[in-house]
Amino acid sequence: MIILGVALLATCTLIGVYLGDLLGAALGVKANVGGVGIAMILLIAARVWLKNHGRLTKGVTFGVEFWAGLYIPIVVAMAAQQNVVAAASGGPIVLIAATGSLVLCFGCVALLSRFGRRPEDDHWAEHGGSVIAGDAEELPPPKGTDAKTTVEPVRDASASAISAGRRL
Amino acid sequence: MLHGIEHVFIEQSLVAAFALVGGLMLLSNFAAKHLTNGRVHGSAIAIVLGLALAYFGGLYTGGKKGVADIPALAGIGLMGGAMLRDFAIVATAFEVDVAEAKRAGLVGVLALALGTLLPFLVGVATAIAFGYHDAVSITTIGAGAITYIVGPVTGAAIGADSTVMALSIATGVTKAVMVMVGTPLVAKLIGLDNPRSAMAYGGLMGTVSGVAGGLAATDPRLVPYGALTATFHTGIGCLVGPSIFFLTVRALVG
Numbered sequence: 001m002i003i004l005g006v007a008l009l010a011t012c013t014l015i016g017v018y019l020g021d022l023l024g025a026a027l028g029v030k031a032n033v034g035g036v037g038i039a040m041i042l043l044i045a046a047r048v049w050l051k052n053h054g055r056l057t058k059g060v061t062f063g064v065e066f067w068a069g070l071y072i073p074i075v076v077a078m079a080a081q082q083n084v085v086a087a088a089s090g091g092p093i094v095l096i097a098a099t100g101s102l103v104l105c106f107g108c109v110a111l112l113s114r115f116g117r118r119p120e121d122d123h124w125a126e127h128g129g130s131v132i133a134g135d136a137e138e139l140p141p142p143k144g145t146d147a148k149t150t151v152e153p154v155r156d157a158s159a160s161a162i163s164a165g166r167r168l
Numbered sequence: 169m170l171h172g173i174e175h176v177f178i179e180q181s182l183v184a185a186f187a188l189v190g191g192l193m194l195l196s197n198f199a200a201k202h203l204t205n206g207r208v209h210g211s212a213i214a215i216v217l218g219l220a221l222a223y224f225g226g227l228y229t230g231g232k233k234g235v236a237d238i239p240a241l242a243g244i245g246l247m248g249g250a251m252l253r254d255f256a257i258v259a260t261a262f263e264v265d266v267a268e269a270k271r272a273g274l275v276g277v278l279a280l281a282l283g284t285l286l287p288f289l290v291g292v293a294t295a296i297a298f299g300y301h302d303a304v305s306i307t308t309i310g311a312g313a314i315t316y317i318v319g320p321v322t323g324a325a326i327g328a329d330s331t332v333m334a335l336s337i338a339t340g341v342t343k344a345v346m347v348m349v350g351t352p353l354v355a356k357l358i359g360l361d362n363p364r365s366a367m368a369y370g371g372l373m374g375t376v377s378g379v380a381g382g383l384a385a386t387d388p389r390l391v392p393y394g395a396l397t398a399t400f401h402t403g404i405g406c407l408v409g410p411s412i413f414f415l416t417v418r419a420l421v422g
Binding site: 112122 | 185186189190192193211214215216217218219220221222223225226227232233234235236244245247248249252253254255256257258259260261262263264265266268269275278279282283286287290291293294295297298309312313317321324325334335337338339340341342343344345346347348350354357358359360361362363364365368369372373376377380381384387388389391392395396397399400402403404406407
């Protein structure tokens, strides 16, 4: 059932945010400490548990992935309600502090990303990426895996020809 | 007629927001495909368009919430508000590869520490350069460079005045906006193309809205990894800002 997926997501979020509030209170901070992060870890654990017990149904998956697919539009809506006027009229002190910390942090990302190995190929998490990107379409098969590769490009070509025809 | 449409938009605010944002995405994807030849992500264009709309909305209404202050577009405020934003961020965790996330755990912690300390130092240096001498103002502006929530939380805790608070918030918001726009531009340069660097990025940039927008515009696969560390950032900033950071600055400045 789809609602079970949505409810699972909601429950994880509520528990996570509550624990984040508790953690904040325990540390004496007037803020939520990592509530969303805790919720994410709970959801990952729930997925692993459901999968191991054979209960990760299509409905549950759809209920969660629907919201993951709405992520980018929600971020766009978030961008549209930022206080950009304040940011643009902050003056040099604001601009220098923001740019300086940004450049320094980008540099650190470059340094830290040199540690450790990278995924072997560029095809990691393709399913997850297409879900978060909001594409419900089937992905093209990975290149060079089996004999089908000789057939697939032809089908792709005809498919794009059809959609091109529709556009005309 | 126009009044009737406005009435529907106000009454059906969230539904109207879905339709409007969908239209904006469609427009952006079209522009990405045909104007930039697919070199720029459609979502990057959509986010920049959203920010531009927020600017004009803010000028028009004089409010603080971009287009969401226009009554007919209030649904944008709900759709992009903290509740649904966090809900959608949690949902992206469903796509996390546990092994990758575990492997990058230590890098994430290191990034969180650096991502709190470095912006604070830059903010402090800037505040001193611009003639602030008291520990309270210096700390508040420094905290604003961490995120736009850490700034006012710290400022309120140590009793900063409202001008300094406004500066501090503006610094944080500017940083968030710059992260959203700048990330896709520098992604290749800083090696932001795998789960490990995404976790480092989330911890270093911190600002959830900046990270959420920046990664969405760069590569959707990176989103959950960056969000995982970024969501701890503001909490940690609020923890150390009014305490360790303030006490250190006060000890040094007097």
